[in-house]
Amino acid sequence: MPTLNVTITRVAFPPATSDPDTWYILVTDHGTAKGCMSWRPQDSEALILEGEWTTWHGSREFAFKTARIDVPTNPRDMLHYTISRTKGAGPALEAMIWDAMGENWQAIPDGKIPRLSGRVYQEFLLQIEALQSKTEEVRVIAALMGKGATVNMASKAWEMWKKETLGVVNADCYRLAELEGYSFRDVDLKIRHGYGIADDDKRRIRAAVIYSLRKITDAGDTVAEWNSLFTQAIGLLGGYADLISDCTSELFEEGTLKAFPKSEGVSLAADWKAETTIWDFVSGNNSTPRPRLLAEQTGRGLGRDAGAGNDNQQSGGKS
Numbered sequence: 001m002p003t004l005n006v007t008i009t010r011v012a013f014p015p016a017t018s019d020p021d022t023w024y025i026l027v028t029d030h031g032t033a034k035g036c037m038s039w040r041p042q043d044s045e046a047l048i049l050e051g052e053w054t055t056w057h058g059s060r061e062f063a064f065k066t067a068r069i070d071v072p073t074n075p076r077d078m079l080h081y082t083i084s085r086t087k088g089a090g091p092a093l094e095a096m097i098w099d100a101m102g103e104n105w106q107a108i109p110d111g112k113i114p115r116l117s118g119r120v121y122q123e124f125l126l127q128i129e130a131l132q133s134k135t136e137e138v139r140v141i142a143a144l145m146g147k148g149a150t151v152n153m154a155s156k157a158w159e160m161w162k163k164e165t166l167g168v169v170n171a172d173c174y175r176l177a178e179l180e181g182y183s184f185r186d187v188d189l190k191i192r193h194g195y196g197i198a199d200d201d202k203r204r205i206r207a208a209v210i211y212s213l214r215k216i217t218d219a220g221d222t223v224a225e226w227n228s229l230f231t232q233a234i235g236l237l238g239g240y241a242d243l244i245s246d247c248t249s250e251l252f253e254e255g256t257l258k259a260f261p262k263s264e265g266v267s268l269a270a271d272w273k274a275e276t277t278i279w280d281f282v283s284g285n286n287s288t289p290r291p292r293l294l295a296e297q298t299g300r301g302l303g304r305d306a307g308a309g310n311d312n313q314q315s316g317g318k319s
Contacts, residue, residue, distance in 0.1 A: 077146035147194030174207035
């Protein structure tokens with residue numbers, strides 16, 4: 001399958017979304033590219049696209065099947081990865097190797113550093129060989145470790161998203177909270193600072209709202225009561241009530257969340273769509289066009305343009 005190395009100029013469509021697996025129109029330095037991605041790429045981001053050149057309305061464009069970050073090789077991150085997998089080695093030895101050899105750390109001879117000799121040195125060489133045999137996977141894992149992830153977290157991220165891993169996490173590092181065994185707090189305490197996310201950063205606030213909603217609905221409900229969601233998000237962040245309200249409004253406006261003003265309920269758009277499909281099928285309305293959902297303000301932080309769901313249709317439980 002042909003590959004195309006591109007640099008993103010801008011995302012032409014959609015205007016905004018937090019939903020995974022969205023269809024995008026990308027304006028790049030090689031023309032227009034269209035396809036489905038699991039993250040929203042950033043301007044000036046370098047991608048590797050796999051697909052085919054096609055023609056649409058007389059214009060040549062690239063229809064891609066897969067997209068991944070063109071991962072730069074960071075020698076320091078690669079050393080960190082290698083040391084983390086070398087028995088008998090640790091951060092102190094890693095610092096010594098870097099101070100002694102810099103970017104040429106792979107060429108360090110046996111015994112140049114007293115602690116890197118004998119069995120430890122041989123194990124170190126084995127890990128360098130492994131590094132060279134799994135280039136892309138290792139580069140992605142090393143890049144995540146460079147941001148503060150443990151080798152276990154980074155490896156799990158690769159298992160979940162494969163070649164899309166770095167794109168997914170760079171777009172929203174809090175997606176790492178979706179990994180089994182990890183939570184919002186793991187990302188909040190150990191990872192976000194590597195991405196320059198401050199306490200009051202909107203990325204952090206939005207992630208807390210979505211994470212709180214998912215935790216509340218884990219038991220099977222698809223709709224959470226706003227006060228419960230609001231309280232849980234405040235507890236998770238340690239405050240920031242006004243920002244929580246503002247960011248929730250933005251999530252409604254872009255369609256990531258749906259509101260049910262009569263019952264003051266909140267739902268993820270993906271859950272709302274699934275419930276709506278089931279409701280239409282059960283009620284026999286699947287062939288009848290549904291009216292456009294109207295925006296409605298509840299006055300309690302649900303958002304200035306929150307999409308108003310049908311409260312008779314949604315009770316907050318499983319269908």
